[in-house]
Amino acid sequence: MPLALDFGISKELERVEERIAECLKSNEDLLTEIASYVVRSGGKRIRPVITLLAFYAAGGEEPSEAIEIASAIELIHNATLVHDDINDGGTLRRGMESAYKKFGVGTSLVAGDYLFARGFEIGGRFSDKVVGVTARACVNLAEGEIRQMRNLRNVDLRAEEYIDTVTMKTAMPMSSGAKVGAILGGGTDAQVKALADYGLNLGICFQIVDDILDVIGTEAVLGKPVGTDIREGNLTLIPIFALSNGSEEADALRAILRKEEKTESDVAEALRLLKESGAVEQAREAAGEYSRTAKKHLSVPLVEEFEEGLVKLADFVLERSY
């Protein structure tokens, strides 16, 4: 579901939706259908919110260009979601069946490529600087994904390595979105840098909270099963803390996390161990720290109304339950 919060940019977000819908139209009905299904299954549209708030906060006035690039970024993000689901076998996304489950792997893979191409079709029209930042974020994202895959079931993973992966996979794309928003808004170098740093810290916070929700959330609210990270062997900050904070649960947890094939009762047991280990609270503290750091970067002069929006966003990203 889209964010219920009002950041003073709801008209712009509507225009983003319209622009995206326009881009999905293909002569191939099946392609339009899959792409629309993916995009319609919604998401919080956090990326367009970041870009648009950064645009206005940096002094931007006429938002057409920012709306274009925000649409491009959201299209590319949706492309990666389709491919992600194929990769990790995710069967539900935002309460709806994953695209590859509904339409098949082959057609969904192509639909992902189609969303990429549409995103780049819009995004490629911008200046070298904007294109460079956006494409670089896609490169980082792929690198982050590979890094995560490489570290599956690695029970020796350190918190710093996890943060590096998350930075590449989630935070750099959000940071880039803030950066291009600020550039298009005509921001000073200091503003552009501050907003990019804000986005980076916001992105890390966002991912840690995502990982926490995968442990303590409910399928009804999340729209997808919990315990996905455990099932896949993805060592997020919560197991990393649980394995290293001296808690009694460490050994039993380590044994489950190392298993190549985990039963559903393994997953349930691991979730129980994680919840009792104190690691969720530690991870929440870390997320809080990134949210606060994000807000600290807003100390450069910014347009007040939208600076407040960015603060509200950093609070929401930390406190959200979905």
Added chain:
Amino acid sequence: MPLALDFGISKELERVEERIAECLKSNEDLLTEIASYVVRSGGKRIRPVITLLAFYAAGGEEPSEAIEIASAIELIHNATLVHDDINDGGTLRRGMESAYKKFGVGTSLVAGDYLFARGFEIGGRFSDKVVGVTARACVNLAEGEIRQMRNLRNVDLRAEEYIDTVTMKTAMPMSSGAKVGAILGGGTDAQVKALADYGLNLGICFQIVDDILDVIGTEAVLGKPVGTDIREGNLTLIPIFALSNGSEEADALRAILRKEEKTESDVAEALRLLKESGAVEQAREAAGEYSRTAKKHLSVPLVEEFEEGLVKLADFVLERSY
């Protein structure tokens, strides 16, 4: 293997290889490895040849920009090859194990996205026109793929529909490569249009010959098994002709083509029926017609040396056995 022919652009092609190799370097060694494996397994590099020849034929002189865009196009092409193999379960490509077979589906899918991102990273720096043409070709390509999937095992497919699919999937990308080459070469509108039309017809010829080789080629020369189209249920021009040219083989062939699961003896039998139906000769005639049409489009004034290269390329594409 790369084209053995000399088109007078071998230095430029070397620079394309260097540029591509540069782009593949990632901090994630596994990503560099997969991407390099894919690109190294070679291919004929026909797309860079088209772009560079069109550039010089249209009067281009300093080739740096054409080399950049040719590299971007080849990167994107390689991205689609990785994803294609995942889609159609191709286990061999150019005599080497497919990337997804060697490295796994997940990592290869991401490596494909990485190649896309790297391609757009270079390509996005160009003018709106060049970016627009390139991104549009990627959109067409995805549409063509979906169209082909939609028509699997459709024994009523008509030749015109096949040509439409091939146009989207193969010919538009080649045409776009010729077009951006001509634009960067400073070609007149007439030259740009003529070279785009050349590329379009060359692309259709290229795909028909590919389809013929899948019937009459050998695994040793092709570097991949023959009969792939039959196995997948992909109705190319050869079965379309065989089913409609009044040949005795039509009914037996139709029965095999309709099967969802085909045994290897089904495939061998279908290949035999195709070879005896006269359809290969008909398809070769059609390919010849597209090659001739491609060359006819070169009647606008062009730089002679490179016009000759384009003629040679159209002959090669028709006559090639690999």
